[in-house]
Amino acid sequence: MLINFLKDFFLIKEEQLALHDKDTFRKSALRILLMTALFFGLAINLMTSIEAWRQDNFLIIAINLSFVLLTLFLIKASKHYSNKLSATFLISLLISSLLMIPLIQDNQTLKHGLVFLYTLPILSRLFFGVKASLIAMGFNVLTYTYIVSDFNISLLPKQYDLTLPNTDMAFHTVVFVFINIAIPLAISRIFYTLEANAKQMEVLNNKINRNNELYEEIFEHTGTATLLCNRNGQILKANRKATKLLGFNDSNQLEESFINRWLAPIGESKERYFWQSNASNCQLRSDDKIHIELHRSNLTTHGYYVMHLQNVTHLKAMRKVLDHTQERNSRLAKFDALTQLPNHSNFCQLVNQKITKGQEHKTGAMFIIRISQFKLLNKQFGQEKANQIIISFTRKLQENLSDKTITSRLRGVKFACFIPIGQTYLIQRNLSALIQSVLPPQLKLNGESINLEYHVGISYTPSDGTNAQELIEHCEMALENATSADRLAYYNHARETNLIEEYQLGTLLSEAIKQDEIHLWLQPQVSASGDIVSFEALARWQLSNGQYVSPVVFIRIAESLGLLPKLAENLVRELVSLLAVWHQEHIKTPVAINLAGQELMDDTFFALIMSLSADYTWLSEMLELEITETSSVMTNPLIHKRLKTLSQYGFSIAIDDFGTGQASLGQLIDIPANILKIDRRFVAPLPSDKRHLDIVKSTIEMANSLNMKVVAEGIETKDQAELLAALGCHTLQGYYFGKPTPVLEWTKNDNEKAKQLRMVF
Structure with a gap:
């Protein structure tokens, strides 16, 4: 028990000896010195204090007691080692030695005591650096000069002389204990650490040598001609195959040289730093008939390149023959070169x-x-x-x-x-x-x-x-x-006719978009209580003959012709103009607009949305973006990234036609939507169709669990409206509540209708 305590106190347990940091062994050495000073000091102090008591010299007793208390304090403080603690210890020794000069008036005894200062350089080096040791050495020049000279100092009157009959022996004992016991033990602790470090270094060095041999063998047997180069193209190592391929017998002739000294790029690879490309076509500078294909792979840990060289001279020759053959076949004007x-x-x-x-x-x-x-x-x-x-x-x-x-x-x-x-x-x-x-x-x-x-x-x-x-x-x-x-x-001839009609309609549509002839109509969206809470903006196109083209038709044509981004841009500008007026009138009714996905893929349209959001800081609260889930581009990662950006700017994102399109459940993960729209095909059979009822019910439950608002569209009867409201649908939309009507219906007479159907804040 006691032995374990002492081992732990002096930090000489196996796990403590395995620690090689300097603070550990310095702490151990300090404790060895302090404990030696305490035990031997107690014996000497007890002896001198008894003699001082006989002579009524209580100053010596006080000094002895102070030394013991200071030593105990330093032992307790050594629990948390620091350089300050070591400095306190050395300064205490120095002050104790210097105090002898005025208090010990027997010159011979004083010189014996000052010999203790000779331990300062080695103690300073033990706990600090070489500089501290050199300073102590320089100081001891004074100590040495005083000891060997006949110079006698008497700073205090005779009555302050603390010399006792056994003082000389006490000084000899202190110097003996420190030089012969304490310091060797402390240094032994350090030497043990150094020896352990040396053994560990030897083990690590052997391991490094083994690994190096292993890597050398792997590099040598990669199966291809291989070079190791730095970023500047300097060859650091070459295996035998690479050395032989480049025309040398000894890899030392290649190492430290640059790769462009031996290889010249050709064709598309002809650039200054061709070795930094993933693949390069080269030829030997010493023999331009030999063609070499260079493949690079990164070693990112060290920033070096591993180059694999392949002699493709024979492949080049075969390709040349093949090119001639293809050339000959291409002259055969009546047959396909590949299939004949x-x-x-x-x-x-x-x-x-x-x-x-x-x-x-x-x-x-x-x-x-x-x-x-x-x-x-x-x-x-x-x-x-x-x-x-x-x-x-x-x-x-x-x-x-x-x-x-x-x-x-x-x-x-x-x-x-x-x-x-x-x-x-x-x-x-x-x-x-x-x-x-x-x-x-x-x-x-x-x-x-x-x-x-x-x-x-x-x-x-x-x-x-x-x-x-x-x-x-x-x-x-x-x-x-x-x-x-x-x-x-x-x-099918009829289908051809339809295609021709669609082509003609596409021509008219392109012109209509240019002339901004497609306008927005609004359809109200109501709460379960029947109050209008928002609108959906729907595009309507009226031909010059007064007929309306179905949105399903012209949206499909616009998508096939790539006209959707421009059409969406016109509609968004029109809608934002309306919302700006409503904002001034304090009509805070959000309006949702449909996007098919192709618009968000368009950089110009996305930049427009971001620009409008910056110009109108309230826009994200008033404009909702409905993403048509049936669009195939909705699975594109760029769409997901841009929708996340819009969501971060505060825009509400709704998934339209949910359950009818591209990977519906996947969209809930990839798209940061907070609104889910149930498609009319699920609403139409309600309330009689139990299967559709179960689908709608589970969709609403799923949306609620995801904290998403649910909008049901295509409601045409009171029974449908009451059922969906009872199921927990937040917003209802359909002909039962109101058909889409031109924007003018809501804005005429100073937005009278919009104000009546929605509270003005």
């Missing part, structure tokens, strides 16, 4: 000849095949394998088709086929079955199975066209109508 199928012009010529002759069959069918999602295959397998897939598909298709079929590669992954048919295949179901039977659902490439999907556009001759050009055009139109659900689409 007739190209577009040759195909048209062959088909027209077949139609003109019409000897065996009077009818025929043309279909254009497009391989779906081929860009993904291209990205997954690379260009070379993608080409092999096309070639393999071509061969398989030709094997499945009859010899009478004319096949062509039009472009990319589009293939056209013309086949004479009999009456049986005039029935679309039969022709679809035939086409599906000849399309390979799966290909094998290098033992790997690749699944393929297709979209097909089909037209008949002579009903859909009497020449190849017409049939191809009509197949292309049909192909546009092919979907993932119905992958085979037939040309």
Whole structure:
């Protein structure tokens, strides 16, 4: 128990000895010195105090007591070691020694006592730096001078002389204890730490050497010619393969040189710091016929580059041969270079000849095949394998088709086929079955199975066209109508008419947007009590003949033509002008505006919203943004980022048509929405349809759990309104409460109607 206490006090337990910081061993050394001073000091002080008591010299007793108390105080204070504590200890020793000069008037005894000052340099070095030790050495020059000289100092009268008969022996004992016991023990504690440090350094050094050997072996056996360079292109290390590739026998000839001394960039890589590119094409400066491909990877921890070198001379030669072959094939004006199928012009010529002759069959069918999602295959397998897939598909298709079929590669992954048919295949179901039977659902490439999907556009001759050009055009139109659900689409004349009408309508729409002829109507949104709490702004377009175009139609056309951002810009400007007037009139009724997503992808439109928000600080409280969830771009990360920005600026974000579009639940995570709009298709069957009722109820419960406000649209009956209010729907909207009406209805007569239906704050 006592031994454990002493070990803990002197900090010499195993875990304490393992600590190599200087404060630990200095604290240990200080305690050793203090305890030595205390125990031996008590014995000496007791002896001298008894003699002083006999001589009625109470000053010595007081000095002895002060020494003991000071030592105890320093021992207690050593619990929290600091340089101040060590300095206090050394200064106490110095003052104690200097006090002997006036109080010990026996010169020989005084000199014996001053010898103790010789321990100051080593104690100063023990607890402080070399400077402190040098200062102590310099001071001891004075001590030495005084001791060896015959100079006698008498500063006080004789009655203050504290010399006792045994004082000389006491001084000898103190010097003996400190020099022979205390200081060696303290230094031993330090030496133990130094030895432990040395052993640890040796272990670490051995570990570093082993790791270095391991890394050397890994670097040497990377499997490729490898260089280690710094950012400036200086070669720090080269393995054997790299040394041999660059034409040397010894890597020392390369190290410390710069990479551009041995390699010269070519082609697109021809730049000053070509080694900093991910991949560079180079040639040896010593032999420009040797081409090397340089690939870089970062070592971010140290900021160095690992360079992998590959000799691609033979690949360059092969590519050159391939280029010549392709060049020769490109001169073959009538065939596709990759598949060797007739190209577009040759195909048209062959088909027209077949139609003109019409000897065996009077009818025929043309279909254009497009391989779906081929860009993904291209990205997954690379260009070379993608080409092999096309070639393999071509061969398989030709094997499945009859010899009478004319096949062509039009472009990319589009293939056209013309086949004479009999009456049986005039029935679309039969022709679809035939086409599906000849399309390979799966290909094998290098033992790997690749699944393929297709979209097909089909037209008949002579009903859909009497020449190849017409049939191809009509197949292309049909192909546009092919979907993932119905992958085979037939040309439809009525559909063509609709497309033409939509094209004409798109031209008018573009002009209408330029002339700002599309305006906003407002439809009220009410609370469960029937009070108007907000509006939804809806776009309306009236043609010059007075007819209105359905928003579903012109919004779809605007989206397909990329006109939505400009249209939304016009509508937002119109709406903000209205809100500015209402703000001045203290009409604080929010208005929601629909955004399909394409607008938020547009930098100009997003900048407009941010600019208006800065100009009108109240705008975020009055303008709500409804995001149409059916838009496919709503899953784009840029949309999510910009919506988060708008939300941070205080705008309310609503998810419109919830449950009908792109990954509804995912949108609740990605979009910072605080309003959820239940689509009319879920509201219309209420209250009779239990399935729709359960869906609406669970949607409201989910929205409430997410602290989102719920708006139900498409309410047309009182029963629907009462049911949705009872279910906890916050806001109601529909023809039952009010149809959309022009903005003028709400703003005429100094916004009279808007003021009446909403309290003015």
